[in-house]
Amino acid sequence: MKTLAYGFPKLGEKREFKSLLENFWKGKIDETQFVDGMNNLRRWMVENYRQNVDMIPSNELSYYDFVLDTAVMLSAIPSRFGQYEGLKTYFEMARGKYALEMTKYFNTNYHYLVPELENAELKLLKNYLLEEYRFFKAMGVETIPKILSPFTFLKLSKVLKRKEEGPFPILELSKIEDQATFEKYFNAVFGVYEEVFKELKEEGVKEVLVEDPALCLELKDYEWDLVEEMYSCLSKYLDIYLLTYYDSVSDYQRYIKLPVKALGFDLVSNRENLENIRRFGFPEDKVLIAGVINGRQVWRACLDEKVRLVEELSKHAKDVIIANSCPLFHLPVSVEPENELDAELKERLAFAKEKLFELRTIKSAIEGDQQARLEVERVKKLLSIKFGEVPEVREKVKNLREEDFVRDVPYQERIKLQQDILKLPLLPTTTIGSFPQTEEVRRARTEYRNGKLSPEEYERFIKEQIEKVIRIQEDIGLDVLVHGEFERTDMVEFFAEKLGGIATTKHGWVLSYGSRVYRPPIIYGDVYRPEPMTLKEITYAQSLTQKPVKGMLTGPVTILNWSYYREDIPKEEIAYQIALALLEEVKDLENAGIKIIQIDEPAFREGAPLKKRDWPHYFSWAVKAFRLCSKAKPQTQIHTHMCYSEFNEVIEYIYQMDFDVISIEASRSKGEILSAFENFKGWDRQIGIGVYDIHSPAIPDKNSIRQILERAMKVLPVELLWVNPDCGLKTRRWEEVVPALKNMVECAEELRKEL
Numbered sequence: 176m177k178t179l180a181y182g183f184p185k186l187g188e189k190r191e192f193k194s195l196l197e198n199f200w201k202g203k204i205d206e207t208q209f210v211d212g213m214n215n216l217r218r219w220m221v222e223n224y225r226q227n228v229d230m231i232p233s234n235e236l237s238y239y240d241f242v243l244d245t246a247v248m249l250s251a252i253p254s255r256f257g258q259y260e261g262l263k264t265y266f267e268m269a270r271g272k273y274a275l276e277m278t279k280y281f282n283t284n285y286h287y288l289v290p291e292l293e294n295a296e297l298k299l300l301k302n303y304l305l306e307e308y309r310f311f312k313a314m315g316v317e318t319i320p321k322i323l324s325p326f327t328f329l330k331l332s333k334v335l336k337r338k339e340e341g342p343f344p345i346l347e348l349s350k351i352e353d354q355a356t357f358e359k360y361f362n363a364v365f366g367v368y369e370e371v372f373k374e375l376k377e378e379g380v381k382e383v384l385v386e387d388p389a390l391c392l393e394l395k396d397y398e399w400d401l402v403e404e405m406y407s408c409l410s411k412y413l414d415i416y417l418l419t420y421y422d423s424v425s426d427y428q429r430y431i432k433l434p435v436k437a438l439g440f441d442l443v444s445n446r447e448n449l450e451n452i453r454r455f456g457f458p459e460d461k462v463l464i465a466g467v468i469n470g471r472q473v474w475r476a477c478l479d480e481k482v483r484l485v486e487e488l489s490k491h492a493k494d495v496i497i498a499n500s501c502p503l504f505h506l507p508v509s510v511e512p513e514n515e516l517d518a519e520l521k522e523r524l525a526f527a528k529e530k531l532f533e534l535r536t537i538k539s540a541i542e543g544d545q546q547a548r549l550e551v552e553r554v555k556k557l558l559s560i561k562f563g564e565v566p567e568v569r570e571k572v573k574n575l576r577e578e579d580f581v582r583d584v585p586y587q588e589r590i591k592l593q594q595d596i597l598k599l600p601l602l603p604t605t606t607i608g609s610f611p612q613t614e615e616v617r618r619a620r621t622e623y624r625n626g627k628l629s630p631e632e633y634e635r636f637i638k639e640q641i642e643k644v645i646r647i648q649e650d651i652g653l654d655v656l657v658h659g660e661f662e663r664t665d666m667v668e669f670f671a672e673k674l675g676g677i678a679t680t681k682h683g684w685v686l687s688y689g690s691r692v693y694r695p696p697i698i699y700g701d702v703y704r705p706e707p708m709t710l711k712e713i714t715y716a717q718s719l720t721q722k723p724v725k726g727m728l729t730g731p732v733t734i735l736n737w738s739y740y741r742e743d744i745p746k747e748e749i750a751y752q753i754a755l756a757l758l759e760e761v762k763d764l765e766n767a768g769i770k771i772i773q774i775d776e777p778a779f780r781e782g783a784p785l786k787k788r789d790w791p792h793y794f795s796w797a798v799k800a801f802r803l804c805s806k807a808k809p810q811t812q813i814h815t816h817m818c819y820s821e822f823n824e825v826i827e828y829i830y831q832m833d834f835d836v837i838s839i840e841a842s843r844s845k846g847e848i849l850s851a852f853e854n855f856k857g858w859d860r861q862i863g864i865g866v867y868d869i870h871s872p873a874i875p876d877k878n879s880i881r882q883i884l885e886r887a888m889k890v891l892p893v894e895l896l897w898v899n900p901d902c903g904l905k906t907r908r909w910e911e912v913v914p915a916l917k918n919m920v921e922c923a924e925e926l927r928k929e930l
């Protein structure tokens with residue numbers, strides 16, 4: 176029996192990855208220093224594997240995103256980037272002025288860059304797999320190159336399409352929906368993979384790890400046909416170890432017949448894979464990769480159960496490999512440095528390094544190792560002790576009734592009451608919440624945290640920032656103001672720190688995209704609100720101006736989806752607990768005279784399960800959780816915000832959330848996103864159009880803003896439209912933000928005059 180792990184976080188013990196990237200971008204280090212530093216991280220990753228598992232993957236350290244790497248490998252580089260000139264072009268594609276669109280990787284909070292295919296002429300540009308294989312081979316380490324499958328790659332990509340509408344054909348990027356297009360690109364992509372595999376074979380490589388999570392999506396027959404064809408051809412070169420994750424494979428029968436050496440299963444996200452193996456058996460000639468250690472949650476595994484599971488699987492398959500359930504990069508590196516965590520909680524946690532140890536322990540215990548067996552027993556005892564329960568909270572959730580999820584007055588009447596109070600012009604302008612978190616702001620927060628600033632001094636500092644940002648917004652001429660969120664490190668972490676039942680870590684960083692990291696909180700117990708969380712800052716901001724200031728909350732679904740959560744009660748119950756805590760805040764804000772409350776739900780859409788058949792259940796509780804916390808007075812205008820989401824298939828559910836206003840991204844997708852709202856019959860809610868791509872330092876000019884708004888005005892009544900940036904401005908600089916917002920406000924004013 177062997178162990179395999181993959182997707183170990185590349186961030187490093189001290190976030191070295193982030194510093195290397197950012198120093199390189201700033202020109203503080205040159206390319207050689209950059210690559211040297213990255214090579215150290217490569218070695219560090221492999222060293223971690225080597226100490227614990229038998230099979231070691233390579234090609235796991237991308238300089239920005241592994242989907243982008245795959246696109247580069249295939250020379251899928253849109254013509255606007257010109258000739259490929261190494262890292263320069265690479266980072267242009269990732270974060271330049273005309274960067275690729277970014278979106279969430281399946282239902283996770285990792286963001287990948289969406290490959291754009293302009294034509295089907297692809298060639299091998301850079302064999303990353305071979306390069307990395309050689310790198311480790313030179314150190315005497317045999318690795319198994321890992322790559323995204325051609326199929327999953329195409330499922331994540333978009334192609335340039337000609338829309339023959341009107342006299343001028345419009346070029347548009349869209350997902351591949353039809354068989355002919357899919358096949359055309361599939362053949363092109365696949366041809367390059369053959370070459371990659373051929374080169375590896377010539378090098379003496381025997382095995383390759385292929386990640387194909389798209390096989391967990393509901394697929395069409397022709398897609399499975401292509402997948403079969405692909406693997407039967409690629410298997411001629413190398414032994415393929417197939418990995419699927421985040422859900423069960425969608426067609427077990429077709430999956431187990433794929434002509435590959437080993438088949439991977441996620442055995443933690445639901446029970447379906449296991450049930451299928453039990454019911455239908457497993458082919459004799461294949462190896463079963465058992466993803467038993469959860470790559471997405473931080474809990475110590477009940478090793479006893481895992482040992483028994485692997486033993487059971489060994490009866491179905493003659494060869495079993497013990498593995499993690501999905502890439503480990505959803506986890507922080509190690510629990511060890513978390514000295515401030517409650518000891519009882521810390522004991523229950525396992526991050527990436529500890530998960531590797533768990534894999535090893537399971538194998539050793541099965542092989543009869545005495546020490547491993549003791550560890551299995553110890554953990555079993557530890558996990559049998561109850562933890563984090565608050566009976567009052569349980570009671571409240573149990574007593575919820577249907578009317579707790581419904582606002583008292585329907586939207587069409589609410590909106591009149593709200594407009595009487597707010598008196599906003601057409602195309603009202605606002606921002607999403609945060610303003611630049613300058614060096615100064617971050618320093619003050621750190622100093623407060625380590626006691627250098629007293630609570631009073633810190634409070635005074637935050638107040639100064641709030642006053643400054645209110646004046647700036649008034650000068651710019653925005654209609655609805657915000658307090659700037661200077662007191663918040665992160666929109667989820669901030670609330671997590673204030674809520675009971677949720678812990679935050681000091682070093683538990685996880686990559687979100689590029690060099691951006693965040694620390695997901697850990698929901699370990701029943702959630703409640705010990706005291707108001709945002710009231711002081713919001714009411715202070717409102718006291719400074721006649722214009723409405725929005726109360727800013729993070730929604731229950733986002734708090735849940737961007738945190739690790741307990742698995743002993745249903746997810747929906749945790750969502751309702753959080754929603755009840757937020758509702759207390761909403762009521763406090765209303766009572767203090769706040770007229771607009773924005774409840775951000777950027778993770779609402781991404782949390783949807785991979786399979787559409789599971790959507791009704793997810794969305795039914797997600798919608799209810801949002802409605803529960805937003806049951807405000809009819810006069811209070813409820814906003815929500817979702818960025819970089821695809822709304823096409825979920826618009827129905829979004830509508831059911833019953834908010835008054837939603838703000839969305841529109842600039843990166845050049846307004847494409849709006850088609851979902853356009854196609855929804857009877858859409859009557861207000862929409863804030865994101866006209867400023869806040870991921871780019873570029874200042875949008877009035878023309879580009881106008882283009883997006885004009886497109887919006889063509890598909891939706893102008894009475895429904897608001898004007899705002901795509902998302903919060905905290906990562907931008909003041910020098911960019913002020914002129915950008917001025918352009919935005921002026922553009923709205925000009926359009927208003929023309930109406």
Ligand code: GLN
Nearest residue numbers: 607608609775777903904
């Ligand atoms: N209100 C948050 C901000 O402005 C929203 C962030 C987000 O949607 N990711 O930063």
Ligand code: ZN
Nearest residue numbers: 777818902903
């Ligand atoms: Zn956002």
